[in-house]
Amino acid sequence: MPRSSPAGSTLPRLSFADTARVAAGVFGPILAQGVIVRRPAVVGLAERLDTHRQAARILGDLRERYGRGPVLLAIPGRDLAVVLDPDDAARVLEESPHPFTPANREKVTALRHFEPHGVLISDAEHRMIRRPWNEEVLDHREELHRLHQHVVRVVREEVAGLEGLPVLDWDAQAAAFWRVVRRVVLGDAARDDHELTDLMVDLRAQANWAFLRPRSTRRLRRLGELLRRHVAEAPPESLAAVVARTPGLPGTAPLGQMPQWLFAFDAAGIATHRALALLAAHPQVLAQVRAEDPSAHRGLRPTARATVLESLRLWPTTLTILRDGVAETDWSGRTAPAGTGFAIVSSYFHRDAGRLAWADAFAPEIWQDDRAQTSRAIVPFSAGPARCPGRTLVLDVTSELLAATVGRFDVTAVPPVRVRTGGPVPRTLAHTGLRFRLTPGA
Numbered sequence: 544m545p546r547s548s549p550a551g552s553t554l555p556r557l558s559f560a561d562t563a564r565v566a567a568g569v570f571g572p573i574l575a576q577g578v579i580v581r582r583p584a585v586v587g588l589a590e591r592l593d594t595h596r597q598a599a600r601i602l603g604d605l606r607e608r609y610g611r612g613p614v615l616l617a618i619p620g621r622d623l624a625v626v627l628d629p630d631d632a633a634r635v636l637e638e639s640p641h642p643f644t645p646a647n648r649e650k651v652t653a654l655r656h657f658e659p660h661g662v663l664i665s666d667a668e669h670r671m672i673r674r675p676w677n678e679e680v681l682d683h684r685e686e687l688h689r690l691h692q693h694v695v696r697v698v699r700e701e702v703a704g705l706e707g708l709p710v711l712d713w714d715a716q717a718a719a720f721w722r723v724v725r726r727v728v729l730g731d732a733a734r735d736d737h738e739l740t741d742l743m744v745d746l747r748a749q750a751n752w753a754f755l756r757p758r759s760t761r762r763l764r765r766l767g768e769l770l771r772r773h774v775a776e777a778p779p780e781s782l783a784a785v786v787a788r789t790p791g792l793p794g795t796a797p798l799g800q801m802p803q804w805l806f807a808f809d810a811a812g813i814a815t816h817r818a819l820a821l822l823a824a825h826p827q828v829l830a831q832v833r834a835e836d837p838s839a840h841r842g843l844r845p846t847a848r849a850t851v852l853e854s855l856r857l858w859p860t861t862l863t864i865l866r867d868g869v870a871e872t873d874w875s876g877r878t879a880p881a882g883t884g885f886a887i888v889s890s891y892f893h894r895d896a897g898r899l900a901w902a903d904a905f906a907p908e909i910w911q912d913d914r915a916q917t918s919r920a921i922v923p924f925s926a927g928p929a930r931c932p933g934r935t936l937v938l939d940v941t942s943e944l945l946a947a948t949v950g951r952f953d954v955t956a957v958p959p960v961r962v963r964t965g966g967p968v969p970r971t972l973a974h975t976g977l978r979f980r981l982t983p984g985a
């Protein structure tokens with residue numbers, strides 16, 4: 544039974560039984576799938592068990608029994624609160640980095656394996672320098688990234704290279720996607736240079752075991768050397784050249800920001816593969832993507848972008864957004880002491896059927912008429928001052944990729960078809976199990 548606490552006390556703490564349910568049914572599956580790099584076998588199992596539906600049920604039940612405010616897990620040595628209300632989730636993100644720092648304890652422990660100087664895990668002083676630099680290089684405030692023309696060319700060439708492929712499965716999609724990423728980030732010559740991206744995978748695999756593994760200083764040093772070389776030799780049309788041309792202040796650590804970008808592009812590949820499944824099951828939207836003329840939309844591809852955003856709403860790739868309170872915070876009369884961690888389980892809010900008429904539907908229109916933006920806690924790229932500064936570039940690359948693929952090929956999902964026309968969209972979807980037949984001549 545929930546314990547009741549008088550006003551003025553700390554946040555309610557879950558019973559041990561409820562903590563065990565949250566651990567097993569909410570965070571267990573998230574950790575098991577791999578927070579930093581996904582484990583394909585577990586991702587498939589999560590789909591079969593429909594773990595996101597189970598997690599949403601548990602969180603909804605806690606909200607009914609403990610009330611809307613955040614609730615603390617009963618774990619020794621750590622005050623970790625689960626956010627249950629969309630307004631609270633929005634507040635935590637809006638009030639970042641103070642009093643809610645993105646450099647949360649668990650995140651720092653994991654990410655320091657490959658990006659010890661990344662803005663996401665930086666202290667307040669370094670964040671003030673690193674955040675604006677990231678925003679500038681990534682053209683965060685623009686609709687399209689300055690490398691847009693290069694992105695369009697690279698994507699077209701790589702999509703043309705898919706011709707003759709018997710089936711576009713996850714491995715083929717990821718291989719093509721990383722060729723695009725390497726050409727955009729490092730330049731055309733790095734198209735097949737796997738050393739850097741393979742090293743990132745190794746370091747991220749270590750980060751999955753955050754607390755249990757020591758940092759590999761040898762690999763980290765090698766990562767630094769490779770990044771330094773790529774930036775020094777960057778061809779003008781590459782993100783590395785933008786890095787070289789954008790001086791930072793002392794403490795920026797420009798090269799130290801790049802591992803987060805390479806890590807995060809993985810999510811963009813996953814989102815694109817799932818977006819393709821949405822289009823394959825919704826021929827009318829697919830036809831719209833095909834027919835859309837970017838020159839009529841300031842170079843943008845509105846329907847393709849909305850499809851990618853829907854893919855990320857329906858199946859967020861950042862499964863939990865974490866913050867730590869750096870000061871005591873007030874929650875309608877209850878307090879959370881400084882040092883309390885806050886966990887926002889995005890899929891719970893993105894699929895809140897009690898609040899969102901389109902919770903379990905494929906609804907790209909919500910990104911075009913601002914319904915997504917005005918609904919609280921629809922946060923695939925987070926929100927507030929620490930919102931993903933890579934959003935512009937991500938949507939640029941992924942919408943071009945999606946449009947180029949359906950523009951060149953007829954796309955048919957290969958059985959077992961996981962996303963069907965009409966009806967609800969599955970809560971948990973293993974990107975690793977999606978396969979498509981691409982027939983030239985669309």
Ligand code: HEM
Binds near residue numbers: 662807861922937
């Ligand atoms: C589909 C792809 C992506 C998604 C869904 C995504 C989502 C997010 C989210 C949710 C956060 C906040 C994380 C947190 O607060 O713990 C974040 C942070 C960040 N992302 Fe992305 N991201 C993506 C790709 C990228 C790419 C490709 C880049 C760079 C090229 C990038 C750069 C960053 C940076 C630098 C931060 C840290 C921001 C800060 O701490 O102020 N992201 N991203």
